[in-house]
Every structure is written in structure tokens, then in C-alpha cells.
Amino acid sequence: MAELYGGVEAGGTKFVCLAGSDPQHIVDERRFPTAHPDQTIQQTVDFFLPYARRGDLRALAIASFGPVDLHPDSPTYGYITTTPKPDWSFVDLRGRVQRALKLPLAFDTDVNAAAFGERYWTQENRKLDPFLYMTVGTGIGVGVLANGRPVHGLVHPEAGHFPVPHDWQVDPFPGVCPYHGDCLEGLACGVAMNRRWGQPAETLPDDHPAWELEAEYLALGLVNLIYACSPQRIVLGGGVPQHPGLIQRVRQKVQRRLNGYIQSPLALEKIEQYIVPPSLGSRSGALGAIALAIEACQSA
Amino acid sequence: MAELYGGVEAGGTKFVCLAGSDPQHIVDERRFPTAHPDQTIQQTVDFFLPYARRGDLRALAIASFGPVDLHPDSPTYGYITTTPKPDWSFVDLRGRVQRALKLPLAFDTDVNAAAFGERYWTQENRKLDPFLYMTVGTGIGVGVLANGRPVHGLVHPEAGHFPVPHDWQVDPFPGVCPYHGDCLEGLACGVAMNRRWGQPAETLPDDHPAWELEAEYLALGLVNLIYACSPQRIVLGGGVPQHPGLIQRVRQKVQRRLNGYIQSPLALEKIEQYIVPPSLGSRSGALGAIALAIEACQSA
Numbered sequence: 247m248a249e250l251y252g253g254v255e256a257g258g259t260k261f262v263c264l265a266g267s268d269p270q271h272i273v274d275e276r277r278f279p280t281a282h283p284d285q286t287i288q289q290t291v292d293f294f295l296p297y298a299r300r301g302d303l304r305a306l307a308i309a310s311f312g313p314v315d316l317h318p319d320s321p322t323y324g325y326i327t328t329t330p331k332p333d334w335s336f337v338d339l340r341g342r343v344q345r346a347l348k349l350p351l352a353f354d355t356d357v358n359a360a361a362f363g364e365r366y367w368t369q370e371n372r373k374l375d376p377f378l379y380m381t382v383g384t385g386i387g388v389g390v391l392a393n394g395r396p397v398h399g400l401v402h403p404e405a406g407h408f409p410v411p412h413d414w415q416v417d418p419f420p421g422v423c424p425y426h427g428d429c430l431e432g433l434a435c436g437v438a439m440n441r442r443w444g445q446p447a448e449t450l451p452d453d454h455p456a457w458e459l460e461a462e463y464l465a466l467g468l469v470n471l472i473y474a475c476s477p478q479r480i481v482l483g484g485g486v487p488q489h490p491g492l493i494q495r496v497r498q499k500v501q502r503r504l505n506g507y508i509q510s511p512l513a514l515e516k517i518e519q520y521i522v523p524p525s526l527g528s529r530s531g532a533l534g535a536i537a538l539a540i541e542a543c544q545s546a
Numbered sequence: 547m548a549e550l551y552g553g554v555e556a557g558g559t560k561f562v563c564l565a566g567s568d569p570q571h572i573v574d575e576r577r578f579p580t581a582h583p584d585q586t587i588q589q590t591v592d593f594f595l596p597y598a599r600r601g602d603l604r605a606l607a608i609a610s611f612g613p614v615d616l617h618p619d620s621p622t623y624g625y626i627t628t629t630p631k632p633d634w635s636f637v638d639l640r641g642r643v644q645r646a647l648k649l650p651l652a653f654d655t656d657v658n659a660a661a662f663g664e665r666y667w668t669q670e671n672r673k674l675d676p677f678l679y680m681t682v683g684t685g686i687g688v689g690v691l692a693n694g695r696p697v698h699g700l701v702h703p704e705a706g707h708f709p710v711p712h713d714w715q716v717d718p719f720p721g722v723c724p725y726h727g728d729c730l731e732g733l734a735c736g737v738a739m740n741r742r743w744g745q746p747a748e749t750l751p752d753d754h755p756a757w758e759l760e761a762e763y764l765a766l767g768l769v770n771l772i773y774a775c776s777p778q779r780i781v782l783g784g785g786v787p788q789h790p791g792l793i794q795r796v797r798q799k800v801q802r803r804l805n806g807y808i809q810s811p812l813a814l815e816k817i818e819q820y821i822v823p824p825s826l827g828s829r830s831g832a833l834g835a836i837a838l839a840i841e842a843c844q845s846a
Contacts, residue, residue, distance in 0.1 A: 313809065328809050376692075376699045390775070392676075392692035392699075399676045399692075399776030400810050407773050407807060409766055411711050425807040466709055473707050474774035475690070476699030507707060507725040509613065509628045510700050 251543075252294050252306035252349075253535030255356055256339060258331055258384060261286055262532040263293040265303065269367050269526065269533050283337045291346040298347045307352035307538035309359030309531045310339055312387075316354065316398040324353045330424070352542040356531045357381055357389030357403075358396035360524070363534025364481045365391060366541075368525045374478035378471055379530065380405070381484035382464060386431040390475060406431035410466040417442075417459055434463035436486050447486055457492055464492075465499035468521065472500070472508065483524040497521050551843075552594050552606035552649075553835030555656055556639060558631055558684065561586055562832040563593040565603065569667050569826065569833050583637045591646040598647045607652035607838035608640055609659030609831040612687075616654065616698040624653045630724070652842040656831045657681055657689030657703075658696035660824070663834025664781045665691060666841075668825045674778035678771055679830065680705070681784035682764060686731040690775060706731035710766040717742075717759055734763035736786050747786055757792055764792075765799035768821065772800070772808065783824040797821050 250273065255262040260279050266272035276293050280286055297303040313329065315322045324340025344351045354362070361379035365371045379389040386406030390397040397403060407423065408430040419442040421432030432438060439447040443456050450456045464487070468480060487493050497517045504513055512520040524530045550573065555562040560579050566572035576593050580586055597603040613629065615622045624640025644651045654662070661679035665671045676692040686706035690697040697703060707723065708730040719742040721732030732738060739747040743756050750756045764787070768780060787793050797817045804813055812820040824830045 376697060388774070390692075392690075392697050393695045395693040397676060397692050397776060400772070400778050400812060401776055401808055403774055403776050404808065405773045408770055409711055409803060411709055425805045426803075470708055470770050471774055472700070473705045474688070474703055474771055476697060476701055476703050478700050503709060503726075505725045508701055508704065512700060 255531035359534035360530035361389035461495035555831035659834035660830035661689035761795035
């Protein structure tokens with residue numbers, strides 16, 4: 247049989263485990279809610295253990311919610327660090343899985359892995375650089391690939407927390423971010439939409455003013471990313487951008503904000519090829535983890 | 547004698563040409579105002595021609611004001627493109643110098659080269675990644691190195707144009723950016739300071755409210771860059787940040803804005819090591835060009 251790789255998307259609400267060799271050859275998949283770390287890490291190990299014991303699994307990668315420690319020479323490498331999520335603060339996620347399975351184990355943020363997967367598994371994306379993935383769901387996160395590799399740096403990109411223009415007359419909502427109030431995530435994540443309008447985002451009708459405002463904020467975030475990183479493509483994933491018509495509104499507002507300054511056909515004329523939905527659907531993170539595992543073996 | 551490399555910082559107001567092998571061994575230097583391209587390109591060629599004829603010059607790099615075309619496979623590679631600067635729009639800067647000197651010639655933005663130079667020539671910066679250089683002068687520009695290399699992408703980073711929160715009650719000035727009005731550059735570049743206060747920035751006394759406002763805007767720009775790129779160090783260069791005390795105010799405001807979210811000792815405790823003035827003074831761009839020329843030879 248083909249050599250197998252393992253991919254874990256460790257999300258704040260659920261874990262997705264995959265075993266396979268590529269998106270067309272996933273031999274096993276399991277999803278379970280993110281509970282206490284002892285239970286959830288055990289479930290993760292249990293999923294892969296039979297494959298590991300048979301010697302079918304070459305390597306594994308974990309794509310984790312954050313913040314995480316990505317510095318291999320740090321004593322807390324592979325830990326989820328200062329998360330407000332109960333029980334998960336300073337949990338040695340990578341180490342505990344690695345010690346149980348005894349396999350090479352790559353580790354990155356969920357969003358860096360999603361960016362990596364969208365680029366690695368989609369032929370037309372493979373030469374694009376920088377390449378970005380923004381997710382808008384419970385929170386807002388951004389993964390950045392530049393010069394072919396995920397960007398880590400001081401911590402890792404945290405572009406959900408951009409300070410953005412906030413017109414209090416148009417939108418008197420103060421924001422939900424415990425650190426910054428009305429940063430991008432504070433104003434535009436799923437939790438903020440729910441709190442501002444008193445109902446879950448997915449229940450808001452198409453003609454509700456919520457969507458125009460949401461598009462405005464997401465455009466501000468994307469414009470910041472375009473100016474900071476000059477990406478050749480941005481994938482807009484997560485639950486909120488799945489609302490019909492939202493991504494098209496965001497594209498128009500990005501163009502209006504750039505106002506012709508970025509002289510590139512992609513920004514000026516073909517923005518529907520520049521800001522795109524995920525080609526891997528809800529599996530970007532877990533399939534990205536498989537790609538990171540493959541790459542870790544190749545570069546080892 | 548040591549092998550020589552040439553570095554050109556092609557700025558919007560002046561050109562700086564250097565010949566040498568490293569910052570301690572610059573054998574020749576010339577500065578001249580940016581006039582008509584025919585004249586200025588000829589002066590650049592004239593400076594290097596004797597060294598090229600003697601076979602002393604191994605390679606050259608140009609660090610140019612922008613926007614520029616950085617795609618080697620583009621028909622306008624090495625051109626200054628859509629600049630509003632009279633006579634310089636769509637000028638084949640790289641090609642004209644290259645054809646006259648017939649030497650390997652690397653090409654990048656002035657700010658990418660400055661970032662590259664500050665990292666390459668300063669021992670303590672060499673392992674830092676990402677590494678950023680922001681200049682605040684006539685305009686605001688940012689150079690980005692990630693995974694060891696300058697970031698180009700769709701065009702190149704243009705982080706001067708971030709949309710930033712603008713409190714019209716505190717600061718009724720509408721901004722000077724012809725594209726965006728009150729973007730970061732529109733509110734905080736040297737031209738904006740001059741226009742807002744009716745006098746050049748360098749003549750404003752230390753206790754003038756201009757500096758508090760300027761620090762606030764520059765902090766917003768830096769916070770965006772920290773969230774987008776997670777740099778391990780940011781060099782703050784150009785004329786405006788040379789005003790005594792400004793960089794210290796900017797650091798404090800960056801910390802206040804981050805509000806403890808970026809859990810790193812550099813951001814939390816040692817911000818004076820995180821946001822720093824240039825170690826190469828006003829030569830970052832031209833010495834960065836020499837570093838790019840050296841590197842181009844090594845990777846060729």
C-alpha cells in the first residue's frame with residue numbers, strides 16, 4: 247500500500263484526524279469535540295496507534311489552534327500556550343502525541359497549515375508566493391506562507407487583532423475582544439456578529455445590514471494583509487465567509503479601498519481569482535497537516 | 547585588492563552610489579539629486595564605469611524607490627512603474643544601468659534592500675526572521691524579509707497605505723495620500739506633518755502635540771506589521787523617527803496597543819530591543835544593495 251501520513255487539525259471546538267497519502271487517498275478520518283486535553287489527546291493517539299503499530303505511518307503533523315510555541319529550541323516547543331480555553335493553557339500537545347506514537351511530528355498553527363495545504367494540494371496555487379489563508383469563524387486567524395515556508399517569527403501571525411477604523415456612529419457595537427475590544431476579530435468574528443445582532447450569523451437573512459458591515463470589516467483586514475505581505479492569493483475560509491454573496495461583497499470593498507493603488511491585474515480586474523474560497527473545503531487544516539508531514543520527511 | 551561590489555540607493559530625492567566590499571571597506575561614494583532619468587542614470591553609470599572597466603566590480607544591485615517591477619520574467623522587470631514623480635514613470639532603471647556596465651545586477655525596493663542590509667551587516671540581526679524595515683520620511687515604506695529572503699509577491703509590500711483608525715475630533719486633518727486620503731502615509735508621513743502643522747517636522751519643538759500624534763499613528767502601523775508578519779525585529783528609519791524621543795514614544799504606544807496579547811519578552815519587556823533605529827544610519831539602502839549584490843553572486 248501507499249505510505250501513509252497523519253494529519254491532525256486541533257481546533258478549539260473539534261479535532262479532525264486524517265490518515266492518508268493525499269486528498270484523493272484518505273483511508274481513515276475521525277472528528278471529535280475538543281474536550282479535556284487528557285481525553286482529546288488520548289482520542290487522537292488512539293486513532294493513529296493501529297497505523298503506527300503496523301508501521302504504515304511515516305510521519306504526522308498537528309495543525310493547532312493557538313497561540314502555540316513554534317520555536318524548536320524552546321522548552322515549551324509544541325505547546326498550546328496562553329489560550330483562554332479552560333484546561334488547555336500550556337498543554338504539551340505535540341510532545342504528548344509524539345511520545346505515544348514515536349513518529350516524526352511536524353507542528354504549526356491551524357491557519358499556517360491550512361495555507362500550506364491549500365497551496366500544496368492545488369496545482370494552480372503551487373507557485374504563488376506569498377500565499378495567505380484567513381479564517382473567519384468563532385475567531386479570526388491568518389496563516390502566512392512567504393518564500394515557500396510558513397512564517398513563524400516572534401510568535402506567529404495574529405492578524406485577527408489588527409486595529410481597524412471603527413465608525414461608532416455607523417456601528418456602536420464595542421467589540422468582543424478581551425484584549426483590544428474593537429480590533430478586527432472583536433468586531434467581525436462569528437461571536438461578535440452573534441452578540442451585535444442577537445442571533446447567530448448563519449440565521450441572518452441575506453438582506454440584513456449585518457452582511458454589508460461584515461464585508462466592510464473583512465475588507466479592512468484583507469487590505470492590511472495585501473499592503474503588509476503583497477500576497478499572490480488569499481484564501482478566505484471558515485464558517486462566516488460561506489454565507490452566500492459575502493465573499494463577492496468583500497472583493498468589491500477590497501477593490502474600493504485599494505482604489506487602484508496596487509497596479510496588478512489580479513487586484514484591478516480579476517479579484518475573483520485573487521480572494522478565493524478554500525479548494526479543500528473544511529479539510530484545509532488537516533490536509534495541510536498531511537502536506538507538512540510529507541514535507542518534513544522530504545527535508546529530513 | 548578585495549573584490550568590489552556596487553550598491554545604488556535610488557531614492558525619490560537623491561541617489562547614493564557606493565563601491566566597496568563591506569561597510570568598513572567602502573572605497574568610493576557619491577550622492578547626487580534625483581533629476582531627469584537620462585541625467586541621473588548617466589551619473590550612476592559614470593560613477594561605476596572606471597571600476598567596471600578595470601574589472602574590479604563583481605556585481606551591482608539597485609535599491610529603488612517604487613513602485614517597481616520585481617518579477618524577473620516580466621517585460622517591465624527592473625522598471626520604476628506607476629510613480630507620480632515627473633519623468634520617472636515606466637523608466638527601465640535596471641536595464642539601462644545593466645546595458646551600460648554589463649555586470650550582474652540585482653534589483654529590489656529601497657526598503658527591502660535596507661531591511662536586507664540591516665540584517666546582513668549587523669551580527670546580532672543575522673538570525674532574526676522575519677525582519678522588517680520601516681522608513682518614515684517624505685513617504686512611508688516598509689521592507690519585509692521572511693524565511694531569509696525579501697518578500698516580493700504580487701507587487702511588493704506597501705505598508706505605508708494601511709487604513710488606520712483616525713479620530714477626526716482629535717485630528718481633523720484629512721490626510722495627504724492622493725489614493726486614500728487618511729491612510730497611514732496620508733496622516734503620518736513628513737509631508738503630512740508639514741501640511742498639518744504649517745511647518746517642517748524637523749522645526750517642531752519637542753513639546754509640540756505633533757509628536758504625540760505622530761507616535762500614535764506610527765504605533766498603529768507597527769502593530770499592524772507585528773500582527774501580520776510576526777517580525778523578530780523592526781528597524782525604524784528615515785528622517786522623522788530621528789526626532790529625539792519619538793522612537794521611545796512609539797515603543798510605549800505599541801506596547802499599550804498590543805495590551806499583553808503578544809506573549810513574548812521582546813514585546814512585553816524589552817521593546818527597546820524590538821523596535822530599533824538603523825545600525826547603518828542613512829546608508830541602510832545602499833549598503834543593503836551591496837549585500838544583495840554579494841548574495842546574488844553567491845547564489846548564482
